[in-house]
Structure formats: C-alpha cells, structure tokens
Amino acid sequence: MDKKIAVLPGDGVGPEVVEQGVKVLEAIADRFQHKFTLHYLDVGAAAIEKFGTPLPSNTLEVCQRCDAILFGAVGDPKYTHLTPGQDRPEQGILQLRKKLGLFANIRPVRTIPSLLHLSPLKKEKIKNVDFVIYRELTGGVYFGTRGRNEDGSAYDVTTYHAREIERIARMAFKQALKRKGKVTLVDKANVMETSRLWRETVCKIGQQYPSIQLDFLYADNAAMQMILNPRDFDVILADNLFGDILSDEAGAITGSIGLLPSASVGDGTPLFEPIHGSFPRAAGEDIANPMATILSVAMMMDHFKLYEEASVIRHKVRHALEKGIGTAELHLDTVYSCSQMGDMIAHLI
Amino acid sequence: MDKKIAVLPGDGVGPEVVEQGVKVLEAIADRFQHKFTLHYLDVGAAAIEKFGTPLPSNTLEVCQRCDAILFGAVGDPKYTHLTPGQDRPEQGILQLRKKLGLFANIRPVRTIPSLLHLSPLKKEKIKNVDFVIYRELTGGVYFGTRGRNEDGSAYDVTTYHAREIERIARMAFKQALKRKGKVTLVDKANVMETSRLWRETVCKIGQQYPSIQLDFLYADNAAMQMILNPRDFDVILADNLFGDILSDEAGAITGSIGLLPSASVGDGTPLFEPIHGSFPRAAGEDIANPMATILSVAMMMDHFKLYEEASVIRHKVRHALEKGIGTAELHLDTVYSCSQMGDMIAHLI
Ligand SMILES: CC(C)[C@H](C(=O)O)[C@@H](O)C(=O)O
Numbered sequence: 001m002d003k004k005i006a007v008l009p010g011d012g013v014g015p016e017v018v019e020q021g022v023k024v025l026e027a028i029a030d031r032f033q034h035k036f037t038l039h040y041l042d043v044g045a046a047a048i049e050k051f052g053t054p055l056p057s058n059t060l061e062v063c064q065r066c067d068a069i070l071f072g073a074v075g076d077p078k079y080t081h082l083t084p085g086q087d088r089p090e091q092g093i094l095q096l097r098k099k100l101g102l103f104a105n106i107r108p109v110r111t112i113p114s115l116l117h118l119s120p121l122k123k124e125k126i127k128n129v130d131f132v133i134y135r136e137l138t139g140g141v142y143f144g145t146r147g148r149n150e151d152g153s154a155y156d157v158t159t160y161h162a163r164e165i166e167r168i169a170r171m172a173f174k175q176a177l178k179r180k181g182k183v184t185l186v187d188k189a190n191v192m193e194t195s196r197l198w199r200e201t202v203c204k205i206g207q208q209y210p211s212i213q214l215d216f217l218y219a220d221n222a223a224m225q226m227i228l229n230p231r232d233f234d235v236i237l238a239d240n241l242f243g244d245i246l247s248d249e250a251g252a253i254t255g256s257i258g259l260l261p262s263a264s265v266g267d268g269t270p271l272f273e274p275i276h277g278s279f280p281r282a283a284g285e286d287i288a289n290p291m292a293t294i295l296s297v298a299m300m301m302d303h304f305k306l307y308e309e310a311s312v313i314r315h316k317v318r319h320a321l322e323k324g325i326g327t328a329e330l331h332l333d334t335v336y337s338c339s340q341m342g343d344m345i346a347h348l349i
Numbered sequence: 350m351d352k353k354i355a356v357l358p359g360d361g362v363g364p365e366v367v368e369q370g371v372k373v374l375e376a377i378a379d380r381f382q383h384k385f386t387l388h389y390l391d392v393g394a395a396a397i398e399k400f401g402t403p404l405p406s407n408t409l410e411v412c413q414r415c416d417a418i419l420f421g422a423v424g425d426p427k428y429t430h431l432t433p434g435q436d437r438p439e440q441g442i443l444q445l446r447k448k449l450g451l452f453a454n455i456r457p458v459r460t461i462p463s464l465l466h467l468s469p470l471k472k473e474k475i476k477n478v479d480f481v482i483y484r485e486l487t488g489g490v491y492f493g494t495r496g497r498n499e500d501g502s503a504y505d506v507t508t509y510h511a512r513e514i515e516r517i518a519r520m521a522f523k524q525a526l527k528r529k530g531k532v533t534l535v536d537k538a539n540v541m542e543t544s545r546l547w548r549e550t551v552c553k554i555g556q557q558y559p560s561i562q563l564d565f566l567y568a569d570n571a572a573m574q575m576i577l578n579p580r581d582f583d584v585i586l587a588d589n590l591f592g593d594i595l596s597d598e599a600g601a602i603t604g605s606i607g608l609l610p611s612a613s614v615g616d617g618t619p620l621f622e623p624i625h626g627s628f629p630r631a632a633g634e635d636i637a638n639p640m641a642t643i644l645s646v647a648m649m650m651d652h653f654k655l656y657e658e659a660s661v662i663r664h665k666v667r668h669a670l671e672k673g674i675g676t677a678e679l680h681l682d683t684v685y686s687c688s689q690m691g692d693m694i695a696h697l698i
Pocket residue numbers: 074075090093094244539540569
C-alpha cells in the first residue's frame with residue numbers, strides 16, 4: 001500500500017513522541033512492504049515562531065492532499081496571557097479540525113490488565129473498563145462567535161445545527177452495534193437549548209437503531225458516573241465542550257494518559273494524535289510516553305483497513321508493558337526513555 | 350436568637366431529607382434556646398403540580414423575608430422531554446438563585462477518615478483531601494439568551510461581566526487566606542472569551558492578595574487533576590457551568606455525595622442545600638442519606654455565626670459515622686433509614 005502521511009510534531013513533547021510514531025510507521029512499512037511517504041509540517045507555537053501563524057497555509061494544503069495526519073501536540077505556556085485577537089498555538093489544531101471537517105473525535109478508553117495499578121481508582125472499579133467517547137469536534141462554543149461588548153463584558157456563543165449532531169450520532173450508533181449496544185448522550189438539557197436539540201436529534205437517529213439502548217446523562221452527573229461506575233459506559237456521545245472535559249477525565253481514571261490515542265475523522269484527511277497534549281514541563285527531556293502516539297498510529301492503520309498491521313502494533317505495545325518496560329511515569333520494573341521505547345517497539349515489529 | 354427559616358422540600362428525596370434537617374433545627378433550637386420559625390414553601394415539580402410554576406411568587410416573597418433557606422432538591426424525570434419554553438422543575442432553583450442574587454455556591458469537599466473506604470479512589474489518593482469549590486451561580490450560560498434560529502439550529506449565549514467575576518473572586522481569595530493560601534481558577538481560556546475575562550479579572554483581584562498563590566487550569570485538565578491529585582487543591586474558583594461539572598466530580602471522588610452540603614450566598618437570603626439532587630428512584634423509600642442536608646444546616650448555623658451550634662451538629666454526624674451507623678449506601682455496620690438517622694442526630698443533640 002502506498003500512503004502519504006502528513007507529520008505535524010507541534011510543541012512541547014509533540015516532536016519527541018511523534019518521532020517514535022514515525023519509527024513505528026517505518027517499521028510497519030518495512031515488515032509489510034508498504035510505502036509511507038512522510039511530509040513534515042509546522043503547526044502550533046512552532047509555526048507561530050517561524051511563520052507568525054499557528055496553521056500556515058502550506059501545512060493545511062499538504063494535509064488536504066495526504067491520506068492521514070500524525071499529530072503531536074500544540075500549546076505553549078508563553079501564550080497563556082494573550083490579548084484577544086492574537087493567535088494562540090491551539091488555533092493550529094482547532095483550525096485544522098475545522099478546515100478538514102474532522103467532526104468526530106474518537107477516544108477509546110480501555111484499561112490494560114497489567115497496568116491497573118496505575119489508576120487512582122481501586123482495581124475493582126477500573127477492571128474491565130472499556131468504552132469509547134465520540135466527541136463532536138467542529139461545532140459548539142469552540143467555533144461560535146465570541147468577543148467583548150461595549151460595556152466590557154465578554155461573550156461566547158454555542159450553536160449547533162441538527163445536521164452537525166446527526167452525522168456524529170450515526171457514527172456513535174454504528175459503533176455501538178459493534179460493541180455492547182449502548183449509547184449515552186451527555187448534555188445539560190436541563191439548562192441549555194443546544195443540549196435539547198442534541199437530545200431531540202439523537203432520539204430521532206436512535207429510532208433507526210432499535211437494538212441500541214440510548215441513555216441520557218447531564219454533564220455534571222456524567223462526570224460523577226465516570227468515576228463511580230466507569231464500567232457502565234459503552235459509547236459516550238457528547239458535544240465539543242462536554243466531550244473535551246469528559247474525555248480528559250476518562251483519561252485520568254485509567255491513570256495512564258500517556259497510553260491513550262485518538263482519531264479525528266469526518267469529511268477530510270483523518271488525524272491521529274495522542275490525547276496527552278504538549279506537556280511543556282517535560283519537553284526535550286526524553287521522558288514523555290510515546291505509547292499514546294504509537295497507538296494512534298495503530299488507529300491510523302485501522303483506518304487504512306490494515307488490520308493486521310494495527311494489531312501487530314497493539315500487540316507489541318502490550319507485550320512491552322506486560323514485560324514491565326515503560327516510561328518513568330508508569331512505575332514499571334524497567335524504565336525506558338521516550339526514544340528507547342520507540343526503538344524497542346520498532347525493533348519488535 | 351430568633352430566625353425565620355424558609356423550608357423548601359421540593360422533589361424526589363427532597364422532602365425526606367429536609368424533614369431530618371428540620372428535626373436537627375428543632376433540636377438545636379431546644380438545646381440552645383433559639384427560636385427558629387419555619388415557613389414551608391413549594392418549589393420545583395411539586396410547585397408545578399399545584400400552581401403551574403416551579404417558583405410560585407409566594408415562595409419567592411417569603412424567601413426574601415426570611416433569614417435563611419433550607420432547600421431539598423428539584424427535578425423529576427417526568428419533565429425530561431419538554432418542548433422549549435415549558436417550565437422545568439429546575440427553573441425553581443435557578444430562578445430562586447437569580448432573584449435572590451445568590452451568586453456564589455460554596456461546596457466544601459473533605460474526606461472523613463472513617464469513610465475513606467467509600468471512595469472509588471485509592472486510600473492514599475483520597476486521604477486528607479480538603480478543598481472548597483466557589484462556583485459562580487447567577488451568570489454564564491445558565492442565564493444567557495438561548496433559543497432556536499430560523500434554520501432550526503439552537504444556540505446558547507454565555508456572558509460574563511467583570512463585576513460578576515470580581516465579587517466571587519474576592520470571596521474565594523478571602524477564603525484562601527483562612528485556608529492553605531491557594532486559589533485555582535478553572536476555565537477554558539484557550540478557547541473561550543468569557544474565560545479570558547475570568548483570567549484577567551481574577552489576576553487583577555489577585556494582586557490585592559499577594560500572599561495567595563493563584564493557579565490556572567483548563568477545565569479538561571482540572572477534571573483530570575481532580576482525580577489524579579485531589580489533595581493539591583485548596584480553593585477552586587469556576588464559572589457556573591465548569592463549577593457545576595467539577596463540583597459533582599468532586600462529590601464522586603469522596604464516594605459519599607450523600608454527605609456533601611452546600612451554601613449559596615450573595616445579595617439576598619442565603620440558601621443551604623445538599624448537593625445530591627432529587628434522586629427520583631429513591632423517593633419515598635426512606636433510604637436517602639440525610640447527612641448532606643443536616644450538614645447544610647450546620648453551614649446555616651455558621652452563617653448565623655452560631656459556631657458552637659454548627660460544631661455540635663458536625664460533631665454528632667461524625668460521631669454516628671465513626672460508630673458505624675449510616676444509611677445503606679455507606680456500607681457501614683449498622684444500616685439506618687433516612688428518618689432513623691434524623692431522629693438519632695436530633696436525639697444526640
Ligand atoms: C488544545 C485544546 C484547544 C484542545 C481542545 O480543547 O479541544 C485539547 O484540549 C483537546 O482536547 O484536543
């Protein structure tokens with residue numbers, strides 16, 4: 001198979017972890033006789049430094065022509081206090097999602113038996129947790145009008161169209177058919193009108209999937225249930241903002257955010273990225289966990305329908321962890337650096 | 350002391366738990382020679398049934414003339430699927446907060462040594478957790494314009510004025526002076542303009558409290574840190590929506606939402622309520638935990654500057670729990686019903 005892959009390392013630990021993802025891509029290409037042509041591109045704070053914008057037009061154009069995007073992370077504490085109107089590194093990923101129409105962010109959350117000790121939750125709570133979050137990614141408050149009024153007050157507008165809800169709801173129901181058969185919509189329908197539109201629309205789509213159980217949870221209650229009964233979830237569906245909060249919370253309950261991959265899909269070139277973010281404090285230290293990026297590469301392989309390749313990657317990652325090898329934050333027997341982990345997985349493949 | 354107290358039982362388990370709170374109020378009045386005159390009022394679904402509105406004008410007026418409000422809970426699954434414009438039970442509490450100017454919801458989160466086993470988190474994570482959430486309660490998306498556009502899309506507007514932020518920020522900083530000296534602002538300043546106004550304003554107020562450490566966390570990261578490092582928090586400050594989600598999450602990490610009280614304060618009559626909500630499934634079963642309501646009564650006593658009374662209530666609650674007595678969900682040695690718990694605490698006082 002011949003694929004063009006855009007590689008966007010970005011900021012913080014992004015470049016380090018992406019480098020390991022690339023090693024794995026190359027190992028897979030070698031072993032399975034594929035041709036992956038890589039295009040390195042700037043994004044985020046790194047792009048602001050060079051080009052004055054977090055998403056240079058060349059980056060966008062090349063991404064549009066590629067078959068998939070491997071993304072590191074964006075964000076830099078230097079840009080925390082900006083005056084309104086200034087471009088933040090985060091705009092790099094936000095605009096990329098929007099311009100490519102990547103309306104669904106998919107985050108599988110599954111605990112690994114040999115790593116249950118990492119979770120801040122008790123073993124009996126976290127054992128066999130296996131759900132997936134479908135977060136809407138190109139709508140809501142992230143892309144609404146915002147600004148300041150004349151009296152100095154600030155505002156943000158959340159807007160949703162039924163069609164924006166329908167397309168991701170369909171994906172979520174289809175996924176539930178392949179899993180435990182349950183979709184849980186998270187919203188604030190007791191307060192927000194957009195949430196009410198979500199409920200109506202998702203109910204309507206749900207009628208086309210009569211075998212799927214459809215549940216509703218207010219976001220506050222969902223944040224609670226995620227900790228009290230994480231095993232009860234199967235497919236979680238949420239808007240952009242609630243999905244953002246819940247999927248990070250879900251990362252925390254496993255205790256190993258360094259292991260969680262994600263895929264953002266929709267109309268354009270799909271994007272694969274670790275969920276952990278730029279983690280500036282660890283940047284350049286070679287201590288970040290590259291597994292989330294490597295597992296994002298596995299999701300990319302799934303997307304290419306290269307199922308054996310995907311499963312080889314997952315198997316090698318699991319194998320290493322079960323042997324007690326991991327980056328420092330995993331507290332396993334053998335501590336490897338970020339690049340050592342990448343080398344090992346690539347070598348095993 | 351002579352105080353007028355409005356009693357709003359509301360829906361679900363509200364009436365049952367409020368009844369126990371009233372027993373405690375009466376016991377305190379007896380022992381300390383106070384006169385608490387109680388005014389029972391309708392709110393929520395209960396008020397919709399009787400008067401067609403979740404906040405009858407009589408309820409509001411009497412509340413305005415009282416010194417404090419003891420509130421149960423509102424919400425009923427019957428009203429889950431309403432057409433826009435219809436009044437939900439939740440409007441009972443939302444309008445009450447707004448009309449009385451109760452702009453700060455204060456939720457202390459503290460683990461009780463004898464109940465650490467209840468937490469879904471490991472003991473070493475949850476031990477000595479002691480923080481308090483200051484949630485803005487009369488602004489933001491809860492009270493913004495909302496509706497449907499002609500094309501059928503829905504919208505919600507979040508708005509904040511600097512003065513709405515300043516007044517609660519001051520309360521949070523003052524509280525931090527009495528505690529561990531740290532304020533953590535939770536927002537989404539990498540996306541939302543209102544969040545940026547929160548950061549600016551809170552920074553400005555923070556300059557008047559140079560001894561207080563001011564931290565910032567994005568809401569997604571905060572949802573994560575709450576689970577990974579709950580001991581790191583002291584005073585958490587958040588807008589209405591993020592505060593709603595985070596405070597329920599905080600309830601979950603203790604594993605005992607049935608024990609968490611809250612106070613809503615501001616311009617008008619302060620309101621004291623358990624955080625657990627109406628919990629319709631348990632309504633009428635006499636199994637709900639009344640401790641959160643009873644501890645809300647203790648917060649009311651603090652507000653009246655009746656510190657000894659407050660401490661007696663807290664002491665008796667703790668005493669009962671340490672003796673292994675509690676409602677079923679606490680899994681202690683001796684299971685008491687809701688009313689038995691109330692009787693016992695009142696009797697101990
Ligand atoms: C970087 C930031 C803008 C982004 C978001 O909030 O969407 C991140 O938290 C994420 O979840 O990918």
